Amino acid sequence: MHISQRALRSFVICFAILMLLPVAGTAIVGTGIVTLPLFFFTNTGALSCKPGNLWFGKVMVGGSNVLSARLSNTGTSNITISSVSVTGAGYSLSGLSFPMTLGPGNSAQFQVIFAPLVQGRVDGSIGFTSSASSSTLYVSLHGTGASTGVLSASPSSINFGTAGNNVTQLAALTNTGTASVTVQQISASGSGFAVSHAALPWTLASGQSATFSISFTPTAGSTSSGSVSIVSNAYDSTLSIPLTGAGASAGILSANPTSNSFGSVQVGSSASQYQSVTNSGGSNVNISQANVSGSGFSISGLNLPITLTPGQSYTFSTVFAPTSSGTASGSIAIVSDASNSSLT
Template identity: 40%
Template sequence: MQSHGQWVLFLQNRSSAVSPETGSIHHKPRQVPCRYFFYAFWVVLTLALSVAANGQGVVAPSTLSFSPSSANFGSVTTGTSQTLSVTIKNTGRVAIRISGESIHATGFSLSGLTVPQTISGGTSVVLSVKFAPTTTGLFSGYISFTGNFTTGSIQYLVSGTGVKPATISATPSSVSFGTVATGTTNSQTVQLKNTGGTGLTISSAAVSGTGFKISGITVPLTLAASQTKSFTVSFGPTASGSVTGSVTIRSNASNPTYTMALSGTGGSATRAISLSTSSLNFGNEVVGGSIPLGVAVKNTGNSSLTISQVGITGAGFGISGGFIGATIAAGQTAEMTVVFAPKVTGSVTGKVTITSNATNSPNSVSVTGTGISSTSHSVTLNWTASSSTGVVGYYVYRSTTSGASYSRLNSSPSSAIKYTDGTVSAGATYYYVVTAVNSSGTESAKSGQVTAIVP
């Protein structure tokens, strides 16, 4: 049958009628165009096919929406879990049938969905997605849903990062004050650090033990991942004897109670000076020039000491800076700079004497140096200090032959990293090397050679 009406068929529908001639009842055929029937049949057939295609067959994936559109858990501590609610909604009119689900991501799980599950048009279901990392690192993947979709399946993206639990550590892990004079106070700085991957909150910080105190920390205190906070622990004994105590930090970290041991001893006040060297050899220096050398002055006692006077003998020697009158706290070190600035040629010896309220005062340093003429020819050498331990000075060697036949110029090790050779001749070429010397007189290997041409 062609639908554009070139063919016309008739269906006979008999209805009763009375013949005017005979008065008898008979059936009269009724002619009905078949094109109306075809149109009705075509509409019914079309609707049936539509239902077959969209109701019990396949549907477009776009009719299924997720909220949130993907599950991003951010940072989750290893050994714990976090759950997100996910809403799946059928935005179409035709029912969707989810026949299966599978997870393609480590550490993730799904609950709340019983397959097969039918979601009618305009309705939704709520699922629970859980992330429970057992190791640190980034995890990502997807959850696959299969059903009557044109694509066969739909993927829902999931991601999360496993991080170390928040943990408190302290540097130093314990504090020992040694002996502190009664009536005085000694203090040390302690640094707290969150070594985990998530934040923590310190709820309390307490100290125990007679004479111990803490300052510089206010609670509650929040430390982000890797963040630090410094505070001060002090010890002020009121009587002689050993004392122990502790600092206790409470928080919501994986180690909720962190304890740091404290110790100290109350005793009589002591003050003592220890010098880094007992002698300084400045070597050669041109008249009118100067060369500085340092001496470390350490207070090895338990109470502060004061430098009251520095006495100097030997022409050309002096000190620089504000060392006189300086106060050196217990266990601390001050630098005294001694300067040799010769006014005349020749060898000079002397002494620098330190007077203080230390029990071993006075303390002295022997000094020696040689002034050389500034009008004659000279060669000045400079070098980098040796990084080896125990070095007390340097020997300087010279030769007129490259690489051989070196002669030592200084009779005793020079404390300085500078040497001026005033015994050179015009027009000559000289070759120099330097060695480092320890307290036993053992020399290092020779340095690289340098060449000096005197005009």
């Protein structure tokens, strides 16, 4: 074909594909003055894996976890997978034999096992070497080797019920696993809850226990919920103990009768009447004092201090023994920790 100077001519170059490989070459035009590079790409298989990342979570040292994945040929040509490489301590692969061939649209399932040798995070990968367009396909692996120490709490939850004053309960932590556990932190949350314990950290050998105190200081008439959180290097690194409790209504002290009239009493003699005080509230009442005023008045049978539980009553005597004629008046002032701290 002759091309005149400064003329343009088009032409077609034909290439017959003989093998499934990328091919490059040159076309020489004229007498070697012009060389055209030629590139030809064949349609090859494409290898993919689902999922492309495998997350094993926490696995006890000495134990194992198995996850499945699937290789697929998403191309239009056969793929030969010649070999596989696995990195990361504790990871291994099963379910495939190499070399293997996947036809277009075909797939093969395999399993990856994570059997950690030590505690801590372990990352790794699987590399599949094949004749696909991307010669090596990588699958990421992630897992954490966990302690074989297992921490349990007794009781597993605490209900303080309805309380009027500070209440304390003991709780025990036990290492039910096979490796030692270090307890690093014990803390309480929720209104009125607190913990008391020996200095941390604690190290508990397999089967060993340790106790600590949980207290509840209620607010009258309110309900509280919270928890105790224990942080350790056990398999379950954060252990929680749910807490509940309610504050009883405050103690209320009432008198019956509310007043005493002795009428006329002869000088030199005495008269007595019964007097009762009742705790009509929801919390204990502690009576600490009873002060009597007025000439000739006294009380008998009230041995202080006394504690009245909710609904409880106490009866004593009031005495009038006049020392002179005329009208006399007085009172009894009862001092307590009730909401009405002074009852007259």
